[in-house]
Amino acid sequence: MSAIRCHQLSLAIGKRQLLSNISLELPGNKLSVLLGPSGSGKTSFLRVLNRLHDDTAGARVSGELTLSLSGQTIHPYHHGTDPVWLRRRVGMVFQHPNLLPGSIGHNLRLPVQLVKNPPRAELAQRIEAALREAQLWDEVCMRLDAPAASLSGGQQQRLCLARALILQPEILLLDEPTVSLDTQASSDIEALITSLKCRYTLVMVSHNPVQAKRLADKIIVFRDGSLVDS
Ligand SMILES: Nc1ncnc2c1ncn2[C@@H]1O[C@H](COP(=O)(O)OP(=O)(O)OP(=O)(O)O)[C@@H](O)[C@H]1O
Numbered sequence: 001m002s003a004i005r006c007h008q009l010s011l012a013i014g015k016r017q018l019l020s021n022i023s024l025e026l027p028g029n030k031l032s033v034l035l036g037p038s039g040s041g042k043t044s045f046l047r048v049l050n051r052l053h054d055d056t057a058g059a060r061v062s063g064e065l066t067l068s069l070s071g072q073t074i075h076p077y078h079h080g081t082d083p084v085w086l087r088r089r090v091g092m093v094f095q096h097p098n099l100l101p102g103s104i105g106h107n108l109r110l111p112v113q114l115v116k117n118p119p120r121a122e123l124a125q126r127i128e129a130a131l132r133e134a135q136l137w138d139e140v141c142m143r144l145d146a147p148a149a150s151l152s153g154g155q156q157q158r159l160c161l162a163r164a165l166i167l168q169p170e171i172l173l174l175d176e177p178t179v180s181l182d183t184q185a186s187s188d189i190e191a192l193i194t195s196l197k198c199r200y201t202l203v204m205v206s207h208n209p210v211q212a213k214r215l216a217d218k219i220i221v222f223r224d225g226s227l228v229d230s
Pocket residue numbers: 013016018036037038039040041042043044045056207
């Protein structure tokens with residue numbers, strides 16, 4: 001079943017056309033990889049999926065986009081769709097770990113507390129579950145109060161993943177999550193991503209065709225803001 005459908009989806013910022021007439025379907029509970037040269041529109045496409053251009057001056061999205069979320073068909077750009085709700089259901093992990101200043105625990109507590117303020121026991125349970133899912137629990141369970149900045153690059157990226165997972169998304173957008181990592185940390189993240197795809201719909205940007213072939217259930221190729229192949 002398709003989790004993401006677009007028909008003639010376009011994005012312009014000011015006079016610049018970043019995406020032109022993208023029509024595609026991405027399957028649920030699979031990993032779709034977006035490939036293409038630098039500047040071809042891969043990140044722009046990811047950002048359109050959870051309305052991250054809402055605050056960009058001059059940004060205009062046109063065409064149709066529907067997401068299958070919570071058993072419903074959601075139109076992200078319809079007036080009734082709350083972008084905050086949308087971004088909880090469609091989480092994102094960026095190229096470089098973008099952690100909050102403060103402790104490992106703080107990075108996980110804050111997003112949950114912004115949504116609701118659960119009792120301490122529930123919060124602790126959710127933190128442990130997210131860290132286990134991101135395969136980081138064993139490494140950090142004894143030092144949740146340590147600064148997040150004290151983690152290695154690969155651990156920081158897994159903490160970003162845990163921070164996205166703790167909000168219980170259905171779709172996860174991954175923007176080159178291994179780009180800043182060494183070979184071992186990259187292969188740890190790849191294994192983790194593979195383990196997540198049975199529970200989440202994953203859409204990942206990559207520069208690396210070998211990585212895409214290794215991991216992807218579906219490969220989408222962008223060039224100059226258009227689709228080459230799907
Ligand atoms: N806010 C913006 N305003 C104007 N142009 C932008 C904006 N953001 C991105 N662009 C341009 O849109 C084009 C596509 O950028 P995008 O980041 O989507 O490409 P990409 O394929 O993800 O590239 P990379 O692989 O290098 O990350 C680029 O030419 C970029 O300079």
